[in-house]
Amino acid sequence: MATRGAEGAESYDSASQRHAARHESFLRYRGLFWAKLASVVALLAVVSYLLVDVEPRHNGGSWYGYALGTIGALLILWLTLLGVRKRAMTPGRWSLKAWTSAHVYLGISLIFIATLHTGFQLGWNVHTLAWALMLLVILSGLFGITVYGFLPRYLSDNRDETTEEQMLATVGELDRQLREAAQPLDTRHAAIVQRALDEEVAWASVRRRLFGTRFLGTSADSLAEIRRETLLLRAPDPHLDRVEALLARKVAALQRIRSHMRVRALLEAWLYVHVPMTFATIAALSAHIVSVFFYW
Amino acid sequence: MSETYRIAIVGSGPAGLSAASRAAQLGLAHVLLEKADHLSDTIYKYQKGKHVMATPSQLVLRSDLDFAAGKREKVLGTWDEQTGGNKVNVRLNSEVVSIEGEQGAFRIALKDGATIETETIVLAIGTQGNPNLVRCPVGEGAVVQYTLDDPQEYVDEHITVIGAGDAGIENALGLAADPEQRNMVTIINRSADFATAKAANVQALTAAQDAGRMIILTETTASAIEAGEIVFDTRDGEARARCDRVIARMGSAPPRAFVEACGVEFSGPDRTAFPRLSPTFESSKPGIYVIGALAGYPLIKHCMNQGHDVVEFIKGNTALKPADEPILEGKFKGLPGRLSVAEWLEALRSSVTILEPMTPLQMREFMLDSEAHFYRAGATIFDRNEPGDSLFAIARGSVLVQVDPDDPAKTVPIETGSIFGEVGLISGRRRGATVIACEDAICVEIPRMAALKLQSQVPPAKAEITRISIERQLLQMFGSGLSREDVAPIVETAEIVPVKAGDTIIEEGQEGYDIFVIRVGSMVVEKTIGRKPVFLSYLPAGTYVGEMAVLEGGRRTATVRAAVKSEVIRIDGAAFKALLEKNPALLARAHREMETRQDLNDYVEAKKDSFSGAVDMYSSIASFLVEGGIGEATDVLLIDENLCVGCDNCEKACADSHDGLSRLDREAGRTYAHLHVPTSCRHCEHPHCMADCPPNAIHRGVDGEVFIDETCIGCGNCQRNCPYGVIRMEKKPPRKPPLLSWLLFGFGPGPGEPSHDWIDKRVSPDTPKVAVKCDMCAGIEGGPACVRACPTGAAIRVAPEQFLSVARLEEGTI
Ligand SMILES: Cc1cc2nc3c(=O)[nH]c(=O)nc-3n(C[C@H](O)[C@H](O)[C@H](O)COP(=O)(O)OP(=O)(O)OC[C@H]3O[C@@H](n4cnc5c(N)ncnc54)[C@H](O)[C@@H]3O)c2cc1C
Ligand code: HEM
Ligand code: SF4
Ligand code: SF4
Numbered sequence A: 001m002a003t004r005g006a007e008g009a010e011s012y013d014s015a016s017q018r019h020a021a022r023h024e025s026f027l028r029y030r031g032l033f034w035a036k037l038a039s040v041v042a043l044l045a046v047v048s049y050l051l052v053d054v055e056p057r058h059n060g061g062s063w064y065g066y067a068l069g070t071i072g073a074l075l076i077l078w079l080t081l082l083g084v085r086k087r088a089m090t091p092g093r094w095s096l097k098a099w100t101s102a103h104v105y106l107g108i109s110l111i112f113i114a115t116l117h118t119g120f121q122l123g124w125n126v127h128t129l130a131w132a133l134m135l136l137v138i139l140s141g142l143f144g145i146t147v148y149g150f151l152p153r154y155l156s157d158n159r160d161e162t163t164e165e166q167m168l169a170t171v172g173e174l175d176r177q178l179r180e181a182a183q184p185l186d187t188r189h190a191a192i193v194q195r196a197l198d199e200e201v202a203w204a205s206v207r208r209r210l211f212g213t214r215f216l217g218t219s220a221d222s223l224a225e226i227r228r229e230t231l232l233l234r235a236p237d238p239h240l241d242r243v244e245a246l247l248a249r250k251v252a253a254l255q256r257i258r259s260h261m262r263v264r265a266l267l268e269a270w271l272y273v274h275v276p277m278t279f280a281t282i283a284a285l286s287a288h289i290v291s292v293f294f295y296w
Numbered sequence B: 001m002s003e004t005y006r007i008a009i010v011g012s013g014p015a016g017l018s019a020a021s022r023a024a025q026l027g028l029a030h031v032l033l034e035k036a037d038h039l040s041d042t043i044y045k046y047q048k049g050k051h052v053m054a055t056p057s058q059l060v061l062r063s064d065l066d067f068a069a070g071k072r073e074k075v076l077g078t079w080d081e082q083t084g085g086n087k088v089n090v091r092l093n094s095e096v097v098s099i100e101g102e103q104g105a106f107r108i109a110l111k112d113g114a115t116i117e118t119e120t121i122v123l124a125i126g127t128q129g130n131p132n133l134v135r136c137p138v139g140e141g142a143v144v145q146y147t148l149d150d151p152q153e154y155v156d157e158h159i160t161v162i163g164a165g166d167a168g169i170e171n172a173l174g175l176a177a178d179p180e181q182r183n184m185v186t187i188i189n190r191s192a193d194f195a196t197a198k199a200a201n202v203q204a205l206t207a208a209q210d211a212g213r214m215i216i217l218t219e220t221t222a223s224a225i226e227a228g229e230i231v232f233d234t235r236d237g238e239a240r241a242r243c244d245r246v247i248a249r250m251g252s253a254p255p256r257a258f259v260e261a262c263g264v265e266f267s268g269p270d271r272t273a274f275p276r277l278s279p280t281f282e283s284s285k286p287g288i289y290v291i292g293a294l295a296g297y298p299l300i301k302h303c304m305n306q307g308h309d310v311v312e313f314i315k316g317n318t319a320l321k322p323a324d325e326p327i328l329e330g331k332f333k334g335l336p337g338r339l340s341v342a343e344w345l346e347a348l349r350s351s352v353t354i355l356e357p358m359t360p361l362q363m364r365e366f367m368l369d370s371e372a373h374f375y376r377a378g379a380t381i382f383d384r385n386e387p388g389d390s391l392f393a394i395a396r397g398s399v400l401v402q403v404d405p406d407d408p409a410k411t412v413p414i415e416t417g418s419i420f421g422e423v424g425l426i427s428g429r430r431r432g433a434t435v436i437a438c439e440d441a442i443c444v445e446i447p448r449m450a451a452l453k454l455q456s457q458v459p460p461a462k463a464e465i466t467r468i469s470i471e472r473q474l475l476q477m478f479g480s481g482l483s484r485e486d487v488a489p490i491v492e493t494a495e496i497v498p499v500k501a502g503d504t505i506i507e508e509g510q511e512g513y514d515i516f517v518i519r520v521g522s523m524v525v526e527k528t529i530g531r532k533p534v535f536l537s538y539l540p541a542g543t544y545v546g547e548m549a550v551l552e553g554g555r556r557t558a559t560v561r562a563a564v565k566s567e568v569i570r571i572d573g574a575a576f577k578a579l580l581e582k583n584p585a586l587l588a589r590a591h592r593e594m595e596t597r598q599d600l601n602d603y604v605e606a607k608k609d610s611f612s613g614a615v616d617m618y619s620s621i622a623s624f625l626v627e628g629g630i631g632e633a634t635d636v637l638l639i640d641e642n643l644c645v646g647c648d649n650c651e652k653a654c655a656d657s658h659d660g661l662s663r664l665d666r667e668a669g670r671t672y673a674h675l676h677v678p679t680s681c682r683h684c685e686h687p688h689c690m691a692d693c694p695p696n697a698i699h700r701g702v703d704g705e706v707f708i709d710e711t712c713i714g715c716g717n718c719q720r721n722c723p724y725g726v727i728r729m730e731k732k733p734p735r736k737p738p739l740l741s742w743l744l745f746g747f748g749p750g751p752g753e754p755s756h757d758w759i760d761k762r763v764s765p766d767t768p769k770v771a772v773k774c775d776m777c778a779g780i781e782g783g784p785a786c787v788r789a790c791p792t793g794a795a796i797r798v799a800p801e802q803f804l805s806v807a808r809l810e811e812g813t814i
């Protein structure tokens, strides 16, 4: 029914702009450019490994081994720089998405580069330690992109336009009202409410924090107890009813914020392996390089 | 009271105070009438400890009172003291209710019943107006107040807030914010919804209700207020509640009605109009002078200078040169020829058609806001697709418009005295063509606000700008090869029609032969498929719609309605058809374009059967965005919550690229189908934030960004006016230690915005708060930091028409 009037519109509505108007994930960045490049790198490594004849057998100390080793070590250092890139907001035409894309795929290609570098000569030594730590980093990275792949949706659905701050405020507010509503109750009932009030939002245990979907806290216990009591009552008690309603809301609010914190924690937890292991890898790698050059 | 004063000054703001001091110094018989029980009520009501700014800095202060930037208390203290020292005859608690009589013998009636007689009157009552009062009976001992300075003052009270506009909601939220205060807050609203409040405020309010912190009563009015109790009139009948205090925030009535009742005429009917004044500030009613914010000068320094000058004028000192002379001298310095300021003003006025009707005073004020440029022959004045919303007027020489982007040789000249650049001014969109100087030329660049003021003050200027803009818009839209004569018949039939948000201009299935050009705002095109409206496309300003019926005949094939408040040019279809028939090239082009659209319609219709899920999704996402106000955005940040991992790197990057303060709240904002619109500036076509900025500190920059410059005085008006809640008032934090020393040694707060505590410890309590908002990272290579810093690709910035194109549907990226 309509036409863009100004002819200029087309030129500024160019293909690249249309492209920028879409959400494209780091995994699909630039039509999988880095995935393709990394595959070529890995393939080259495998093919050359098979073609190059090293006597008596492939090992890290041959010229070929040195070449792969150097590439691998430099790649690890470059992969580590992602942590700096992420935090250094310098001007320029870079995007962290492109970096992450390259990081992920080149990181995976390291499996080939480094493993072929070893010539499959593994043992209980610092050299193999460096390789194993690196694999750990890579595996945690793979775990990372997996959770990045499906958890964000849950985070979004669960929070349903509320912010973390608002969720916390809701719990605080319900506590305030519970405290008020508990004033007219007798000591026994007040003690039940008190147990709900004593419950902290965040679980103390890390395990529960990460996986504790089915755990219920003392608020839920209190709710169950009060429910049982109200069911047994002959005449409805408006004070208990109000407390029950508030407890039910608190349990729901706790569930939402805990889900939120759990998913956020899961999205981050792997980095607590990925990053320290990166430094461990670099330490082991340094030891490996030093020992190779000085004590071989 | 039998004495007749020479001058009565009404209102003791900076303008009135300065006038009264001058009168006292000159020994004129005068009186200063002030409604409140203290001087300068507007400034008195600033927030405690607010830093008052003294801009523009180039302007010298000419007043018997001192004024320098500083705390509100200090400014007011100085004025109180000096007003006393100058022996000003002040009469407090003296609200003027009417003015009668003529020059030389005015009678001013005060609220307390007294009458004051005076020869001349200076009106300096500002623009704050009077708060609307509660209309129900108020009993003895009941507390009703119209302002709330410090919500923290009240504890353990039952408080009712009347009025659910932004002011009322913010007060209610403030009173209920801290549970420790144990206030029971009720807010009542006459209607069922909160139409006048910002979405963010309404959301916070309902959240507060859900959290049990507040009671909201809609469709309710107060029918009586007594000591300790309030009676509500609700839909279900009368209700009583405990109430220790009523805070009434029902808006205020602007002072215009009062001023007009005094006999003073305004320049036009719109809300932005000011009284018509002579170069000596005299209004259309001889003997009544108008100065200060009411005269259109909201900055304190201007107010004070005018107070001084107006009394000199009244005394007969007409040779007085205005204090802004040096500023104007500076503006004309770069121009060839040695003329004085007055000569330049006259030269510009007499050579530019739209400026001709202005008075010398208006011309002066106008040039303070505008710039004069000199261009050598061949120099580019602006480029096609460059953003910009200023208007240009040619005072000498002529310019060439390059109408064909592919062939710079195709040009249309614009002569001396005419204007150009009006499309950007009207639609807020990018420049449609490159304009170069044809010979050496002098042009006046008129910023948007000044152009709006000009149009409201000088009606002929408005008519001329409208006529030219319609003509140009048509020429530009229908492409090269057309001349002014070709479109003249269309321009004659053209009519500008305002369209309310949501109203339709074209109804599917109806007869209709008109063409509509979208001049302001934007439209959505919808088609009913399977009894459901399906979104077809989004039309920004500068596009036209409705020609299908002209070309093909038949009924309308889709519905077009306004996404936001818009303005369209209605063109008679027959005149348009005649134009097409005379221009085969144009006809062919129109046909080509129509076919593409036809294809699109067919495509959507076909898709609808095989792919109805995708089409529905596309439609509902489009409606969600349009409802969220995207229709007035030019560039908006959108987050795909399928990808967003919540790392907040976007916010951190924003803070680190801008003085350590983030201009974006990633988590807040609306979400639909995992598409999230965070709280961040959308760079509106016609920014609401610009409406009422005393120093005119908000502009549209070269990349289309709406930004605030360093002249911001921290008044907070823009924050209140932005309907999307994206402006923060903050103190600028000091620099952080460099990243490396944080990475290696843990120095400083790390990337991102430092905590409030960290900032508060390091900035002095006197540091003024200023407005901060997104500037689209203008001037930073690489563009918006939020997008560059997102590791997953969740964050993008787009123009709505790019995002809402059916191309997305075809590419399957919904
Ligand atoms: C929050 C805020 C912050 C601001 N910060 C700054 C700043 O930092 N720097 C700056 O330069 N400008 C600032 N401004 C703008 C500036 O304060 C005003 O534009 C300026 O005060 C206008 O001065 P005035 O003398 O024209 O009118 P006002 O200051 O509005 O004074 C009008 C006076 O008239 C009285 N009055 C009204 N009606 C009657 C009546 N019928 N009878 C008797 N008396 C009457 C009122 O009580 C009042 O005292 C700010 C504005 C606001 C709202
Ligand atoms: C030896 C190889 C690798 C090293 C040394 C390494 C190192 C790092 C470092 C230092 C970071 C920065 C973390 C931070 O600052 O928050 C990081 C982030 C990341 N890495 Fe790796 N990495 C490696 C391999 C991989 C692999 C193979 C993958 C995926 C398959 C991967 C996926 C990621 C992702 C997704 C991020 C997070 C980006 C973000 O959210 O900002 N990494 N890595
Ligand atoms: S600050 Fe608000 S009103 Fe101003 S341009 Fe941005 S979104 Fe629009
Ligand atoms: S930018 Fe906002 S806060 Fe600053 S002076 Fe303008 S309206 Fe007031």
Ligand code: SF4
Binding pocket: B639, B643, B644, B645, B646, B647, B648, B649, B650, B651, B666, B789, B790, B791, B792, B793, B794, B795
């Ligand atoms: S940087 Fe990207 S992934 Fe991180 S919070 Fe912002 S939008 Fe989400």
